[in-house]
Amino acid sequence: MRLVADNLSVARSGQIFFSGISFSLSAGEALVVSGPNGVGKSTFLRVLAGLLPDSDGSVRLEGADVETVAEGAHYLGHRNGMKRELTVRENLEFWRDFMAPGDSDANSVRLSVLEAVKAVGLDGIDYLPFGYLSAGQQRRIAMARLLVSHRPLWILDEPTSALDVQSQEMFSGLVAGHLGSGGLVVAASHHALGLDNARSLVFQPGAEAALGDRDPFAAEVSA
Template identity: 40%
Template sequence: MEMRVTDLACARGGLPLIEGMSFTVAGGEALVLRGPNGSGKTTLLRTLAGLQPALSGEISCPPEQMTYGAHADGLKAVLSVAENLSFWAAIHGQRDIAPALAAMNLTELAERPAQTLSAGQKRRLGLARLLVTGRWLWVLDEPTVSLDAASVALFAAVVRGHLAQGGAALMATHIDLGLAEARVLELAPYKAALPVDPGFDEAFL
């Protein structure tokens, strides 16, 4: 399995942010996306996940082969931890949620309504969801927000396990995940030139 991105350009709010971007992610690989606030990491991930159209370029992997973890945890507040996971597992044709619960240290919280979880516990549940999708490519936006050091380590182990099974991960993160094997993809070289404002008029200066 491989995702090949070729000469991609994307925009947000009508402004081009990224242009001329090409890279590949293959099964067994983790790619960490780096760039300052506002540089377009979320925009790139949304584009790859098919949530917004690219301005131009090609993405070889269809959204059906990936799972996208956004800033929001995407939980159903009144469902329990186990019910939330079962819901997602059913959508993806999976049954066994026990390994996902155990991997993100949620077994003891299985019966708790999601709305009563702490921010870090909610994030752990959001990440456990990845494990019941069966998708090979994980596209993740700041996956470790709200996690304490122990949970970051748990998550790194989950990612490593996914890679070992031939999966891949593309993650925007500002923190060190402790995944020494991850490649870093800097956004800076692909910063799009700002369009010239055709309505500019010196008389108004």
């Protein structure tokens, strides 16, 4: 399985966010997207996820039984995608059913709602309304959404925002497990995510972007 981008370019209202981006990720690999605020990182992720049209180029998920990248991806943006009035369990049940794949092999990889809540360290709070949780707890439940239905590609925008150090380590473990099972990850961040086997895409002002063969925060992780 591979995620392949060919000559991706995006412009909005006459402003070029990025152009000429090409890369491929194989199963078990991650791409860490970094750069200053406002240079197009979130726009890039939304293009990958199929939420925004690309102005030029193409992106595809090869070797997966899906017609579009969107069908094979989980997207976790700045917002958690949960209803405050619904309980944790009700929110996760909705996402499980909404994104339920048709094939039994993919279904067998997913966790139950209670297993997913436990995996993010919040066992026993599934009955609480989502709006009752702290910002960090809400983010962890949003991560549990990745576990209740299987998607080979995780597209994550600042996934560790509002998380303490222990929760960040928990997140790294979840991602490591996903990569270890042959999944793919594209994540935007301003700091280390603790990802192994990660490449980099660094955005700069002026619609410039540079690909690298190592995590841009590797030195920070080892420090």
